[in-house]
Amino acid sequence: MEFTIRHIAPLYKKILLILFCISISSCTEQYVFQSNTFESILVVQANITNELKKHEIKITRSYRLEENGPSFEKGANVYVTDSDNNSYEFEYEDISGLYVSKNDFQAVPGKSYQLNITTQDGKSYSSKTETLTPVNEIQVEPKVVTVDNVKGVQIMVTNFDPSGKSRFYRYEYDETYKIVSPDWKPNKLMVDPNGPGPHPSYLIVPRERETRVCFTTKKSDNLILLSTTDSSEDRINLPIRFIDAASPILNERYSIIVRQYIQNLESYTYYSTLKKLSTSTSLLSQVQPGFNYGNLKSNDDPDEKIVGYFEVSSVSSKRIFFNFRDLFIADPYPPFYTDCQPVELSNCWDAKGCAGATILALVNSKVPEKVYYGKLGDNMEIIIFVPSACGDCTSFSSNIKPLFWID
Incomplete structure (x- = not known):
């Protein structure tokens, strides 16, 4: 934020x-x-x-x-x-x-x-x-639900403070999901530096780095606030993240860590005001933006404006993992992130339909649109490519496995 x-x-x-x-x-x-x-x-x-x-x-x-x-x-x-x-x-x-x-x-x-x-x-x-602020531990649980006729998984946050001293809460989460490129091959093409003839020839060589399995992490980007002051007890049952069962992020293994910050009344009021000022949905809204004063001040000029808040809060966090089949026993797996239809390109230069220049550009490109998938013919008359994401997950994700990850 x-x-x-x-x-x-x-x-x-x-x-x-x-x-x-x-x-x-x-x-x-x-x-x-x-x-x-x-x-x-x-x-x-x-x-x-x-x-x-x-x-x-x-x-x-x-x-x-x-x-x-x-x-x-x-x-x-x-x-x-x-x-x-x-x-x-x-x-x-x-x-x-x-x-x-x-x-x-x-x-x-x-x-x-x-x-x-x-x-x-x-x-x-x-x-x-x-x-x-007081410490209050949370629990995080995935539940299969249907929301607006869409089946998916609802990440639920629950807790209970029998002392009733917490009352004001702010939440954030990081979600991480595993990606496996479905058309990955262990080899790639490179231009043969000693190739004969006027046109390039290619060598099939092993890949130097991990390109099959990747991990993507995304952080929540909105203010999630909750108060239990209007409730008879200090109990939380909050749906914090809904994911469509057809979402590709559930295709392999998914993890989420939820952090709960217990706020005092002043910090909760500050963040509530900030949220209202930042999410006005209509030009006709009765909420008029203004300056949101926090708990910071200038020691030299009492009239100087300063934005922000110094918060001292207890935090409780919980991480969970699950695979698609852990929750969806009979449902079809979600589709991959993109269509993985292979493309066959003719490895020639001088005839109609030749794609020699295209193949060379793909092989030499640092960020290719398509990656090598296979060949037809002993002399590579036909070279098959698939969209990069389908054969090299590093084209849109990271091949670095998080330290917290458990398979």
Whole structure:
């Protein structure tokens, strides 16, 4: 989640874009749209949890409507202090653009924590002191259901806090699925450097890397919030992710890890407001966007705006795995991601229907549209190709097996 001016005022942005489109329809010259007023606002995304690890803090600047994205705030002095006068320092990483704690630490009950930032230009910012929220473990379970006449698997999150002290929840998940290219072959083609004749000839050689089995990981990209304040008990039964049984991501093996953050009322209110401002669905909505103040302030100028929230929350996570047949006993397997129809190409140059130039381009391409599948004839008169995804999963996924993966 990026906290930007785009998220702060999406409704205004829609109105401006509509007016812009109307205006250019009646003009003969192009007009480059630019925002007339702009404030460079510090944007902070920080969450300290009860996990013993190196924590991360993201600090950027708001950006103009016509810009592609935020700029990272580099060179800041960032540290977290607790009520026992301990200090946890963070350092900037160029690769990730994040400030990462130099040492592992965790938030513990009974202590309060404060975020402190001094930017490269000497401006000082700090948060309110925050304490760790209660811990409440979750359970995650897949269930076969039918939603709107579509059969699929519903990932359910359940928990219960008999003390009733949790009440405010935020969720996120990462899903990972295994991909096996159905038309994979252990060999590939390469141009024979010693080939005779005016036209290239080819060698069949083993592949140098894993291209049959891959893994794709995707993160949830929306705010999932829940409150039980209107319920008689602090019990959660939340459908967090529905997947159509015909989705190719279920074709092999699927895994999901769900994280539950228990928030306090103030942080829940902040994220609820942020969600409303970021998901306005109608230009006629009665919800008017505005500035969403968090728990951060400037120590130099009380009128300076700063976006973001320093949250100290307990987190509970649960990962599950399942294969398609674990849930769908008699259903047909989902189709692959693309049609894998083979294509036969004539390995010649001088006659009608020859595809020698096409074959050479496919063999030499770093990101080929199609990959080698087989041949017909001792002299490779016909070479068969399939779409890249069908024979080389690295064309759209990663061949690196996650450390957590269990087959």
